Amino acid sequence: MSEIENKDTVTEEIQKDFVEDGKNKLIVKCKFCGSKILEKKTAKYVTQEKELPLMQQDANRKEGEVQKEMIIEYYHVDHMYVFENIGFTHPVENHKYLICADCDAGPIGYFDLDSKHSYVALSRIVHS
């Protein structure tokens, strides 16, 4: 279970540096091009176990296979117009994936078609 413990430690540190009053203390930007995704304090920090496809899929993976990773920390955005700049993919099952509006890097999170809420993975963005 050491992996889980590590994650908890990381989570605490992230909370201290980037979260204030349960929201993003800083501006959220694209890791690659710096496009502004969220203004300060517009999204709620949440933890949930949710898999996201990797941004870089291994070229040697099996045909049709989608490589994923488990992500715990997300910013919850309750309305799509809260985003400064964001792209939505076509739906896959009950999601649309979120991508950078300027360089199309993604998925940086997902939009849930049932709840209409969006979730941005902290590990796939930068704070500034």
Place this chain on the structure above:
Amino acid sequence: MAKKTYDLLFKLLLIGDSGVGKTCILFRFSDNHFTTTFISTIGIDFKIKTVELRGKKIKLQIWDTAGQERFHTITTSYYRGAMGIMLVYDITNEKTFDDIVKWLRNIDEHANEDVEKMILGNKCDAEEKRVVSKERGEAIAREHGIRFMETSAKANINIDRAFSELAEAILDKAAGRDADPDHARIAVERRPSRAPPAKACCS
């Protein structure tokens, strides 16, 4: 309820024949090394971009047709709520230019009558393959009282500018209205359409 973080919301559409580069205008995967094959396989539905014009924070929601034009199924539902339309042709393909007239008719039939339009002659980076002169683009735009610009999604020429200008034109129309996105679309008396000045492209 959370405080609204913007003043106006404009829904914009990209229209035109298949292959004119509408998707590249919205989705810059052509030259982009960040874009993963995963994302390009799924394809993009729409984007939200925030621009500031005259001190107002405006959210643009930009939609692509997702290939519906191939099946001639672009109908009222796609146009619903659209406040601006980018009508795109390919300067290296005569037919896409000829079809602009057809698309204008389609827009007249299905879209709101006060929808703001702009014609884009795309792929202006491919000068050596050009078959539609810029003058012809300007002429058809003038004839219909619509703005015009040549763009290159590939070389990122005039794309952001085109969206800003379209947004500005919608803002002009909505001028004097409350800063309420739900009512921003109410028609106001339209000023005589001015033929837009020639825009430099690829130079």
